[in-house]
Amino acid sequence: MNSTENVLVKIEHLRKKLTQIAMNKGFTDRESIALSQELDHLLNVYDNLKSDNGKKDEVK
Known part of the structure:
Protein backbone atom coordinates (compact mmCIF):
# COMPACT_ATOMS: atom_id res chain seq x y z
CA MET A 1 0.00 0.00 0.00
CA ASN A 2 1.49 3.36 -1.00
CA SER A 3 1.36 6.55 1.04
CA THR A 4 -1.64 7.92 -0.88
CA GLU A 5 -3.63 4.79 -0.09
CA ASN A 6 -2.56 4.96 3.57
CA VAL A 7 -3.81 8.53 3.83
CA LEU A 8 -7.12 7.58 2.20
CA VAL A 9 -7.61 4.78 4.73
CA LYS A 10 -6.90 7.19 7.59
CA ILE A 11 -9.27 9.77 6.09
CA GLU A 12 -12.11 7.26 5.84
CA HIS A 13 -11.55 6.02 9.40
CA LEU A 14 -11.45 9.57 10.76
CA ARG A 15 -14.52 10.59 8.76
CA LYS A 16 -16.54 7.76 10.30
CA LYS A 17 -15.28 8.57 13.79
CA LEU A 18 -16.07 12.27 13.35
CA THR A 19 -19.59 11.47 12.18
CA GLN A 37 -9.22 19.77 12.21
CA ASP A 47 -4.28 16.83 -1.90
CA ASN A 48 -0.55 17.53 -1.78
CA LEU A 49 0.28 13.89 -2.49
CA LYS A 50 -2.08 13.88 -5.48
CA SER A 51 -0.60 17.15 -6.77
CA ASP A 52 2.92 15.77 -6.45
CA ASN A 53 1.96 12.59 -8.30
CA GLY A 54 0.34 14.64 -11.06
CA LYS A 55 3.51 16.69 -11.50
CA LYS A 56 5.58 13.50 -11.74
CA ASP A 57 3.25 12.20 -14.46
CA GLU A 58 3.66 15.44 -16.43
CA VAL A 59 7.46 15.11 -16.40
CA LYS A 60 7.43 11.61 -17.89
Whole structure:
Protein backbone atom coordinates (compact mmCIF):
# COMPACT_ATOMS: atom_id res chain seq x y z
CA MET A 1 0.00 0.00 0.00
CA ASN A 2 1.49 3.36 -1.00
CA SER A 3 1.36 6.55 1.04
CA THR A 4 -1.64 7.92 -0.88
CA GLU A 5 -3.63 4.79 -0.09
CA ASN A 6 -2.56 4.96 3.57
CA VAL A 7 -3.81 8.53 3.83
CA LEU A 8 -7.12 7.58 2.20
CA VAL A 9 -7.61 4.78 4.73
CA LYS A 10 -6.90 7.19 7.59
CA ILE A 11 -9.27 9.77 6.09
CA GLU A 12 -12.11 7.26 5.84
CA HIS A 13 -11.55 6.02 9.40
CA LEU A 14 -11.45 9.57 10.76
CA ARG A 15 -14.52 10.59 8.76
CA LYS A 16 -16.54 7.76 10.30
CA LYS A 17 -15.28 8.57 13.79
CA LEU A 18 -16.07 12.27 13.35
CA THR A 19 -19.59 11.47 12.18
CA GLN A 20 -20.23 9.30 15.23
CA ILE A 21 -18.86 11.84 17.69
CA ALA A 22 -20.65 14.79 16.06
CA MET A 23 -23.99 12.98 16.07
CA ASN A 24 -23.61 12.03 19.74
CA LYS A 25 -21.98 15.16 21.16
CA GLY A 26 -22.75 17.81 18.57
CA PHE A 27 -20.71 19.51 15.90
CA THR A 28 -19.38 22.18 18.24
CA ASP A 29 -18.10 19.77 20.88
CA ARG A 30 -14.33 20.06 21.45
CA GLU A 31 -13.74 16.47 20.34
CA SER A 32 -15.73 17.03 17.13
CA ILE A 33 -13.75 20.16 16.37
CA ALA A 34 -10.42 18.44 17.05
CA LEU A 35 -11.35 15.53 14.79
CA SER A 36 -12.53 17.93 12.10
CA GLN A 37 -9.22 19.77 12.21
CA GLU A 38 -7.32 16.49 12.01
CA LEU A 39 -9.45 15.46 9.04
CA ASP A 40 -8.78 18.81 7.35
CA HIS A 41 -5.07 18.24 7.81
CA LEU A 42 -5.24 14.74 6.29
CA LEU A 43 -7.27 16.04 3.36
CA ASN A 44 -4.57 18.66 2.73
CA VAL A 45 -1.88 15.96 2.91
CA TYR A 46 -3.85 13.86 0.43
CA ASP A 47 -4.28 16.83 -1.90
CA ASN A 48 -0.55 17.53 -1.78
CA LEU A 49 0.28 13.89 -2.49
CA LYS A 50 -2.08 13.88 -5.48
CA SER A 51 -0.60 17.15 -6.77
CA ASP A 52 2.92 15.77 -6.45
CA ASN A 53 1.96 12.59 -8.30
CA GLY A 54 0.34 14.64 -11.06
CA LYS A 55 3.51 16.69 -11.50
CA LYS A 56 5.58 13.50 -11.74
CA ASP A 57 3.25 12.20 -14.46
CA GLU A 58 3.66 15.44 -16.43
CA VAL A 59 7.46 15.11 -16.40
CA LYS A 60 7.43 11.61 -17.89
